[in-house]
Amino acid sequence: MPKLLAVLMSLALLLGIPAPVSAATVHTVTFVNQSGQTLWVGATVNADSSVNLSGLPTLASGQSATVTIPEGAWPYHWRGKFFGRQGCAGQSGSTFKCAVGDCGPWADRCSTGEQPTSLAEFNFDQNDGLAPWYNVSYVNAFSVPITIRANDAQGSPPECETMGCPENLLPYCPQVNKRVGTNGVTPYCLNLDRDHRTPYSDALSSRCPKAYAWSKQDAEQGNQTVRQCRNCSGFTVTFHAV
Template sequence: MATYNFIYFASASTVIFYNKCKHTVWPGIKPSAGEKLLAGGGFELPANKSHTIQLPPLWSGAFWGRHGCTFNKYGHGRCTTGDCGGYLSCNGSGGSPPATLAEFTLGPLDFYDVSLVDGYNMAISIKPVKGSGNCSYVGCVSDLNQMCPVGLQVMSRNGKRVVACKSACSVFKLPKYCCTGLFGNPISCKPTAYSKIFKTACPTAYSYAYDDPTSIFTCSKANYIVTFCSHHRR
């Protein structure tokens, strides 16, 4: 069992990335506009290893996992899923969908969520540590690649297995799936047959753009563990 040593700050949080996958993961980091870039935007995280980053006060942004990556000594290469322009250090670029996102907005009250709005490529969970308030464990720890509808599947290079599951928006590009146009509000944009598959498998994750009531969580003065391929809450 891994042991975590946290450093506590009055106005900043620490996030530990923990890889419980059987393979290496390359976490990507995308800060929101105007926010500080952390760890160059990406790094390598071998199986069963952890990596700690201090988040600046009031920071906001998203984390995701990349897999199947190959980089040369200059940090140039490509990932099977979650690629950010062919670089190890994403340098502010987001991951190419589909990718499961862990999103944070820090403040006196932190907001955090796991989002499948841009699709799914691997299980991710967020666990607050020693915060105050509701501070719920959240995540998508089901393997959605195994239940992904045929039309949304991303196959491996050899075509033998599903490595990611696209969002219906990215495939069909219709307003009812993308929550755009006449569907650009929470009243008209409702769950679809595709988003319901995601929601059933991962009840605490965002399954579509206006899935707020059951998908966004809050905590104060916490540190966080972001785990890849976690299939257990404890």
Template sequence: MLSYTVWPGTLTADQQPQLSTTGFELVSQATSSVITPVPWTGRFWGRTGCSTDASGRFSCATAECGSGQVTCNGNGAVPPATLVEINILPNGGQDFYDVSLVDGFNLPVSVSSQGSTGDCQTSTCPANVNVACPAELQVTGSDGVIACKSACTAFNQPQYCCTGPNDQPSTCTPTNYSQIFESQCPQAYSYAYDDIKIIKIIRAS
């Protein structure tokens, strides 16, 4: 198993206040806790290959958020980035989470619940999709392929982005590119209308 540092980023959706931390360093085997309000909708992702230059500007090789700091301060990840998407509902409602490769892939991720009742499963993308990434989607660095773009990011065409005449599930179907992501990580979203992968959380409290 490879050991490396990641720099998670967080983004709150719907123009709501950001969490108390919007980015931090996480060395191999380390843990960190982030408290969210209820309700809360947002996403987490991991940045890799990060460093601070001589001017003090912080940047990352993958999933960069462009703030120039370890904290993302309301900025989202620049694709390609593996995303964990979470929707926490109030008043004992069912919460939902998923792993999404709609914005491409940069590192394996999994998300699971604790202290919940019901049949709550882990949503995961355990594979290194970079190994299977076709040349036209590859992002390369000094260590070889470091991320894999989505076809939407690479080509910006409606059939890949589910836009324009392809903005409905019936007209935006899996492509050869999304099926690469699907084959590597079948539990993760592989394109915009891949809508069968959301996992529900039924909270015990």
């Protein structure tokens, strides 16, 4: 059997199939809703991630729920983002629609890319010894404050630091960036130029330096936009009040 296993592993390498990482941690993400409103958790994945999440929770204010990241099977990584959809109504699968963060007609999953909203972004990769990587992004828009905290973390700062901030940044949104959702009442702040520093990014990053406010902020000297946590059981994503 050991000889056969060696042959199979050699064949897998020739075919470009990485060996499974059976001893690696499969992480969880816990969502905590402190926003003062009901949120429908949405998730979308990067192009190189094969598993779209379903069965995502709807959280009344004060509720929490946990999902397991599907990184323990092929392709042994999950790269994507989570967000809180706001002002949703309608029948799941047909008329369901959200005022902010809309991503298709399903209450428990996304079938399209998300409309601009605050994001909690992750790179879970069992073949990357530095992973998981994580960050809060307001690059497309700010809708609710988000923080990401590593659970059961074993690492010295800046590794495993809490990212994002609990502060409501809507009062600092430049007038030109102010928007309301499709329901006409849910406010958010839209970034009109995600690839350059602007009054939008300056206003947000000055009050929340541990979140992306424009796409190339991680290239700025001394930036605090992204972290990794090699030893943790998962993360807690908290949606704070606006």
